[in-house]
Amino acid sequence: MQGMTDPASDAIIELAGISRTFGGGADRVVAIDGVDLRVGRGEFVTLVGPSGCGKSTLFNIAAGLADADPGGEIRFGGQRHAGRDLLGRVSFMPQRDLLLPWRRVIDNAILALEVEGMRRAEARAKALAMMPEFGLAGFERHYPHQLSGGMRQRVALIRTFLFERDLMLLDEPFGALDALTRTMMQRWLLDVWQRHRRSILFITHDVDEAIFLGDRVVVMTARPGRIKMDVAVDLPRPRPAHVATSADFLRIKSTLLDAIEEESMKSFTMAGH
């Protein structure tokens, strides 16, 4: 193989034919069905799709937290992986923040670093330095129940970020943030991504956010989730806020909204079946 150019080698992760079925008998749910998805190195890919179409399921598989049904293939950094051994190779922010209630903000933030064996003082110093950027300065010693939903989400984001991996999977990381904080965090994330060139796969329900952040926007179908559409966002970077009013942006948005609406209608007519 050496010397051969493998067109896939510049992908950080490639999923091919990934399916996942839950339960059996009358409770059987095919969450995702034959998903092919590729994220290039340094690429920022956003993923949208109706609620319940299997986005989080796909992330759990890509993070090594859950197995796919037999038959699919996952390649990470060009090498074939059996789902679970991806655990620890990607940084992953789950949809629910999963903060430990008995740990202070600072100690929730350093969880992954501690698990990796970093000394607590060193890990704390790293996390502490990030608090102001996340609007959490002064809250280091608070417990999660003393924070707002948006603040909790930002603690989870620091934790994900401190776990430095080439691929970050972010499952609606800004979902609980108010519009202003959300805009700030989007800017911050783009800045970080441009400086560190990590690859990002990012789930959102917000089409504007998907376009504003992404190099590509991938749309999933209603359950069973498949890839419906993969749209390149050819807007130059850095993108100013007013890019959202440009003709190119609106053209992409209109294509995406049509596709998403079609799938959301399907998932509603399907509900209850």
Ligand SMILES: Nc1ncnc2c1ncn2[C@@H]1O[C@H](COP(=O)(O)OP(=O)(O)OP(=O)(O)O)[C@@H](O)[C@H]1O
């Ligand atoms: N552990 C599980 N056991 C049984 N069914 C599950 C499990 N996890 C997910 N499902 C089912 O798989 C389907 C996809 O769920 P998933 O959480 O991946 O959707 P989603 O696209 O992330 O939705 P949302 O946008 O609402 O977060 C749903 O029908 C859900 O009920």
Ligand SMILES: [Mg+2]
């Ligand atoms: Mg989800």
